Amino acid sequence: MDTRYLYICFALFLGTTLELPAQAAPPLAKQKPAKIIEVSHQTPQGNHEILRGKLLVEAIDGSVLLEDDQQILHIIPGESIAEQTVLSEVDPLTPKQLGQKTVASLPDGFSFITTRHYLICYNTSVGYARWSAALLERLFTGFHAFWSQAGLEVRQPEQPLVVIIFSNRNDYKRAAEKEVGDASHSIVGYYNQLTNRITTYDITGSDSNDPTTRQSSSSAGNLILRNPQASSLIATLVHEATHQLAFNAGLHVRLSPTPVWLSEGIATYFETPDLTNSRGWQSIGAINEARLELILKQFTPGLISRFIVEDEPFHNPDEALIAYAHAWALVSFLETMRREDFCAYIAHFNKKGPLELDTPAERLSAFKNAFQSEPDDLEQEMLQYIHAIARRTRQ
Numbered sequence: 183m184d185t186r187y188l189y190i191c192f193a194l195f196l197g198t199t200l201e202l203p204a205q206a207a208p209p210l211a212k213q214k215p216a217k218i219i220e221v222s223h224q225t226p227q228g229n230h231e232i233l234r235g236k237l238l239v240e241a242i243d244g245s246v247l248l249e250d251d252q253q254i255l256h257i258i259p260g261e262s263i264a265e266q267t268v269l270s271e272v273d274p275l276t277p278k279q280l281g282q283k284t285v286a287s288l289p290d291g292f293s294f295i296t297t298r299h300y301l302i303c304y305n306t307s308v309g310y311a312r313w314s315a316a317l318l319e320r321l322f323t324g325f326h327a328f329w330s331q332a333g334l335e336v337r338q339p340e341q342p343l344v345v346i347i348f349s350n351r352n353d354y355k356r357a358a359e360k361e362v363g364d365a366s367h368s369i370v371g372y373y374n375q376l377t378n379r380i381t382t383y384d385i386t387g388s389d390s391n392d393p394t395t396r397q398s399s400s401s402a403g404n405l406i407l408r409n410p411q412a413s414s415l416i417a418t419l420v421h422e423a424t425h426q427l428a429f430n431a432g433l434h435v436r437l438s439p440t441p442v443w444l445s446e447g448i449a450t451y452f453e454t455p456d457l458t459n460s461r462g463w464q465s466i467g468a469i470n471e472a473r474l475e476l477i478l479k480q481f482t483p484g485l486i487s488r489f490i491v492e493d494e495p496f497h498n499p500d501e502a503l504i505a506y507a508h509a510w511a512l513v514s515f516l517e518t519m520r521r522e523d524f525c526a527y528i529a530h531f532n533k534k535g536p537l538e539l540d541t542p543a544e545r546l547s548a549f550k551n552a553f554q555s556e557p558d559d560l561e562q563e564m565l566q567y568i569h570a571i572a573r574r575t576r577q
């Protein structure tokens with residue numbers, strides 16, 4: 183059984199690969215209600231640390247999974263815990279307190295703005311931060327409306343969703359290296375399930391280190407849309423933001439065994455940019471031309487059957503990009519032609535808890551139960567659907 187879980191979600195556009203940290207999941211005990219605890223423990227560096235937060239999982243060996251007041255997940259090995267006490271209910275941080283606490287943990291020079299659903303921490307121009315926030319808010323509204331109309335129960339996040347925007351690529355790379363290693367050189371942003379944050383940088387390349395610069399959000403938007411790489415840059419931001427929304431609206435559960443094809447398929451389904459709109463993104467379910475072109479050129483029989491039962495194709499540099507294209511095609515097909523079954527399939531996985539593991543046999547049976555079909559049969563139907571939309575878009 184694969185005992186690793188992978189927690190960084192990113193958009194694969196450039197054929198980049200990502201070495202992901204692997205950790206052994208502790209053996210699970212029964213799921214406990216989320217009580218508030220205080221844990222005194224020793225860090226791997228030998229320091230003494232006290233953490234407070236929601237107890238999400240308690241393992242048989244005493245290890246705990248704790249979510250702190252900034253929504254960061256901590257996996258604390260049982261043998262490092264000196265003391266654990268249950269606290270009475272504590273008030274969540276206000277958006278302002280969350281902003282202050284988050285900025286305090288970032289390099290000097292960061293400010294924050296809060297919007298209805300987001301906390302944007304930035305050290306680039308406020309105009310860029312506002313432009314990003316407007317795009318994210320538009321996506322938030324579209325995402326929630328889309329899935330509730332589809333029949334899924336979506337929930338509002340308890341706290342603002344946190345997005346960190348660095349002013350330039352170098353500072354971003356320095357900070358991102360700690361989380362994603364060398365991949366920070368080639369990816370423009372990522373969502374981390376452990377921190378629940380998106381980290382990215384100012385893709386206009388304005389390199390303004392002065393957060394008080396009075397650049398308006400409309401001039402920031404114009405700069406972005408003029409960038410020759412605007413399309414893939416906006417797609418990346420929307421892709422990562424879709425992951426964050428899916429994990430916070432209840433479609434997926436952080437660190438649970440959500441199939442990678444499902445998570446990446448949904449993110450690619452939403453990512454399609456629209457450069458005719460001043461925010462760079464407008465609607466859900468538009469044809470994702472780049473992914474469509476790739477699957478038409480490199481359709482791989484049997485790939486769907488493989489990634490339904492195991493995530494390996496997404497971790498293999500030789501086929502990850504084509505796996506993303508197949509995941510987009512499958513989600514587009516299921517969402518359009520088998521919406522009710524697709525929602526039942528999503529709901530099957532969102533009942534699983536953090537650090538649970540699924541066997542390939544369990545994943546196959548979940549798929550067959552939801553769609554009443556063998557994956558290979560559905561692959562054929564999907565192929566016809568893909569050719570039909572390709573004919574429509576090329577007329």
Ligand SMILES: [Zn+2]
Nearest residue numbers: 191192193449
């Ligand atoms: Zn992704």
